[in-house]
Amino acid sequence: MTLVLPIGQPDILDGNEDLLPLQHRVHRSIASHTEFGLDRIFTQDNRVKYSSGASRETAADHLDEVFRLMRALNREGLGTEDLGRLTMEGTSFRDALWQICAQIAENAAGSPLVYVELGPEPVKTGFIIRTLQAMGVRIDRYVAVDINPMSTAHMRPALEEILTGTRLDFVITSFDAFRLNDVLKSDAPPALVTMLGFQEGNDDPFVVNGWLRDIARPGDLLLSESQLYNAGQIGKIPVFYAHPAMQRFSRIAFEQAVDRTAPTLNRFFLLPVVFRDGQTAQVAILGEEFSNAANGRNLHVSNYCLKLTLDQYRHYRSHGGHFEITGETLTDDQTLHFQLSRRL
Secondary structure (H helix, E strand, O other): OEEEOOOOOOOOOOOOHHHOOHHHHHHHHHHHHOOOOHHHEEEOOHHHHOOOOOOHHHHHHHHHHHHHHHHHHHHHHHHOOOOOOOOOOOOOHHHHHHHHHHHHHHHHOOOOEEEEEEOOOHHHHHHHHHHHHHOOOOEEEEEEEEOOOOHHHHHHHHHHHHOOOOEEEEEEOOHHHOOHHHOOOOOOOOEEEEEOOOHHHHOOHHHHHHHHHHHOOOOOEEEEEEEOOOHHHOOHHHHHHOOHHHHHHHHHHHHHHOOOOOOOEEEEEEEEEEOOOOOEEEEEEEEEEEEEOOOEEEEEEEEEEEEOOHHHHHHHHHHHHOEEEEEEEEOOOOOEEEEEEEEO
8 A cells, every 4th residue: 555645745843853863753754644653653773674683593584585685676677778768768777877887987087996885785786896897997995884794695706706806895884883994094095985775765864974974085986876756757666665575575574573474564655754954855665554452553664765856865965065976877767866976
């Protein structure tokens, strides 16, 4: 079941709303616009969903499946020439990614790069690295940062095929705790830091920009990916979250947090949230509705992701003066977006 509200319908706020973490604001938006009260809404923190939980065996099973689901999504996206296109001549998702690689190569200007991946995944990463190598860019070193410990086993063999003889480092930690200065020597080449797969939408843009500011060093490049809120193509957002891989991901999150056997109804909402600067943005919310004798109908939120407009995405990247946008590419339908910026 899906609920999509048009932009311009703000959440019901109180005086301290803009100080709340995004997760709490998402809860309040659900309570304001749906049948679920605040006491019927439950959410897992991302660190719980993607990191080891109760038993090592159980954690390995579900985290391995999550990694495989995300890999399958990327393989499908890069394997078609139609994703993001409105016409046969339009820019597809694959085209947009190739174009941003060309901009990275131009910015590198013949210098080697340290490839730093926030949230590693082999399909998109393999495409980017192979494309950069074909454009004459040398990858001096690879660093992966992830809270999912299962990603290393998948990433290492895939990377060893395309980065033969290159040093590969895997750091199991959260993004807010990672600093490139702690990993690289002062004379290391500039880094290309990638944050792909719409990960940036999982938290408040002021918070994420702070993480990225602290991770990158002056002169480093940042490549980010987003699914945008385009008023003419809103339907593309629920279509993505209706994909079987996303539906399965939602169910896995429910099973890990609530119950492995209880029946559920998948729910999707596209609702407004307000930022501390007063701007309203849309947030895509994926969850599982379930019932119990004590509380009746409840909602477990398995995923929420901000869907900014293109102007908002540019605004929040530039906010604070820490990054300068140097390039961007978009699909033909203006819904999938790659942005390249440089840490100042």
